[in-house]
Amino acid sequence: MGIAVAGAVGLGLLAVPAGAGAAPELPPVSAEDLVTSVIEAKDPGPLHGTVTLDNQLGLPALAGVPQAANGSSTARVWSDGAGKGRLSVPSGQGEKTIVDDGTTVWAWDSADKTVTRKAVGAGQKPPEADATDPAAAAQKAITDLRATSTVAVDGTAEVAGRPAYELVLRPLPTERTLLREVRVAVDSEKRVPLRLTVLANGSSDPALQVGFTQLEFGAQDAGMFTFTPPPGATVTEAPDRPGDAQKAQRPEPKVVGDGWDTVVIASMPAQTPADQQRGPRGGGDAPDLSSIGKEVSGPWGTGREIDTAVATAIITSDGRVAVGAVPAQVLTEALAK
Amino acid sequence: MTLVESATTPHRGSAPMGRLLGAELRWVLRRPRTLVMLGLFALVPILVAIGVVVADRNGGGGLIGAIAGNGLVLPVAAMTLMLALLLPLAVAMAAADAIAGEAAHGTLRSLLLAPVGRGRLVVMKAFGVLVVAVVATVIVAVVGVLAGLVVVGGADGTLVTLSGTTLGFGEAMGRVGIAALWTVGQLAAVGAIALAISAFTEHPLVVLASVLGGLIVFGVLGAIPALDWLSPYLLTTGFSAGADVLRDPMTWGDLGGSTLRALCYMAIGGGITTSRMLTRDA
Known part of the structure; x- marks a missing residue:
């Protein structure tokens, strides 16, 4: 019977989430020094890690808009520290792999066995790489929010088995934002951000957390940064993104305010005749928004307001989109300007 | 004094373990229903292979879709597919016969009275169940490899990973071997629970129904988002997690975690x- 009890206890232990060990002892560092060292941190060199994105934003699902699903998703990343990289995003019974071998970006999708290749200049990252790089995301957050925040070092934490400082950015009282704070775990040795956590007002659980759950620095197998299309795969050249041409014609989004209550106002892509011919599911980049959000109106016009835990968006009937991590009132003021 | 005693009268439970296990093995593997079931299991990978080929290399997503033109995925896909219900069915049948079946026939009594320790009896019965799990898995894997190479073919005897x-x-055979080993581990867990149920009842059907019903209930519970703390x-x-052997480099996290759970x-x-067996009346 003792064995049975041991088994039951083991099962209970397995269910306890790993991590959350004792906070490591680290020499104290001032917030100012930590921020400076993060911004000036050198490229950490070759690495291999697992990145986990925990998304509790509660975004409404939009047809035709690629986005990380609510909940948790993981990706495995490899970097040789000199511009080559590999990213693999496993799904239940498939996998998407993107390999940048320095001259060509290969994208493999196991679901339909297709390989898409696109020649790139050396050092140019595929756009997908940004979304899965916690270091880059955190570095950008720190640079953008520094001036309008109180910055503090709030103890230490262990992230992906590495000791790290917890840098906390809280909005100044004058900032009108839905966010409570942004926490960045900074590696104590390499000074690269390991984890970015966004906390919203009125919730103790992170609205968004992206970070390494496993990370090792050091030389990586060169074979990871080459890709040979497997037999039986369909290889296609990536078409020039239709978005690229349109983006050039489209006016730059307008930015109102700065820091935490920044509002970005962009104009919606106008539907081209081709899109309309293809019908509502034609895969044009204008998603159908009429079914979500609630109707709002004001001196700026009418539109639909979409609320999530950390951000608000208003899509006006004249084709403007205002987005920010702010209450709706700030958006309407920005639209009225 | 003690020396003489132990030399003359063999004390309870000293029948050689090897002979006990051999007897159990013959008893399990000579049962016609076991043989029929293993034969039917061998047909499953062949049927999947024919289905994939007939579907004209347009099998859709998932592991089944990955088999098209990539035959060595078949053994892994077949094992993953059959782990859902068919392989546990084989293990549950063996466990049901092992204790509840003997009790129903009245033969368990003689086993309990025989000069075999109760602990050894449990080891012997567990061994019989494990053998069924191993043989069933190996049959699916081997037939899967053969059907994959002969019926599906493609990829020049190589395995295109999900990555x-x-x-x-x-290396592909190594991956199939890891998947088979992992599958046996999961089946052994099912078998252990089935044996426990078997020890409490005299009706083999109760064991079958509880194991298969339990697996279905577990599957339903695991699919309810509000109960994700239970998973x-x-x-x-x-x-x-078996599909993870098809990734390159392999991820061990889920395979290891599920093996620990097993x-x-x-x-x-x-x-x-x-x-239960130690305290049971003969």
């Missing part, structure tokens, strides 16, 4: 079976 890399035949405790949560279930099932 888009190509593995040679030897680390459910054996079925890890059943999809070990816990084995301990629970084994412990309950042993304590």
Whole structure:
């Protein structure tokens, strides 16, 4: 019977989430020094890690808009520290792999066995790489929010088995934002951000957390940064993104305010005749928004307001989109300007 | 004095373990229903292979879709597919016959009275169940490899992983072996629980119904989002990890986690079976 009890206890232990060990002892560092060292941190060199994105934003699902699903998703990343990289995003019974071998970006999708290749200049990252790089995301957050925040070092934490400082950015009282704070775990040795956590007002659980759950620095197998299309795969050249041409014609989004209550106002892509011919599911980049959000109106016009835990968006009937991590009132003021 | 005693009268439970296990093995593998079931299991990979070929290399997504033109995925896909219900069915049948079946026939009584320790009896019965799990898994794997190479073919005897890399035949066989080993581990957990149930009833059908019903209930519980806190405790949560052997480089996280979970279930099932058999009246 003792064995049975041991088994039951083991099962209970397995269910306890790993991590959350004792906070490591680290020499104290001032917030100012930590921020400076993060911004000036050198490229950490070759690495291999697992990145986990925990998304509790509660975004409404939009047809035709690629986005990380609510909940948790993981990706495995490899970097040789000199511009080559590999990213693999496993799904239940498939996998998407993107390999940048320095001259060509290969994208493999196991679901339909297709390989898409696109020649790139050396050092140019595929756009997908940004979304899965916690270091880059955190570095950008720190640079953008520094001036309008109180910055503090709030103890230490262990992230992906590495000791790290917890840098906390809280909005100044004058900032009108839905966010409570942004926490960045900074590696104590390499000074690269390991984890970015966004906390919203009125919730103790992170609205968004992206970070390494496993990370090792050091030389990586060169074979990871080459890709040979497997037999039986369909290889296609990536078409020039239709978005690229349109983006050039489209006016730059307008930015109102700065820091935490920044509002970005962009104009919606106008539907081209081709899109309309293809019908509502034609895969044009204008998603159908009429079914979500609630109707709002004001001196700026009418539109639909979409609320999530950390951000608000208003899509006006004249084709403007205002987005920010702010209450709706700030958006309407920005639209009225 | 003690020396003389132990030399003359063999004390209870000293029948050689090898002979006991051999007897159990013959008893399990000579049963016609076991043989018929194993024969039917061998047909499953062949049917999947024919289905994939007939579907004209347009099999859709998932592991089944990955088989098209990539035959060495078949053994792994077949094992993953059959781990859902068919392989547990074989294990549950063996466990039901092992104790509840003997009790129903009245033959368990003579086993309990025989000069075989109760602990050894449990080991013997567990061994019989494990053999069925191993044989069933190996049959699916071997027939899967053969059907994959002969019926599906493609990829020049290599395995195209889900990550888009190509593995040679030897390494592909290694991956199939890891998947088979992992499958046996999961089945052993099912078998341990089935043996525990078997020790408490005289009706083999109760064992079958509880194991298969339990697996279905576990599957349903695991699919309800509001109960996701429950999933680390459910054996079925890890059943999809077999596909990880098809990634390159392999990810061990889910395979290891589900194997640890299976070990816990084995301990629970084994412990309950042993304590029940030790205290049971003959």
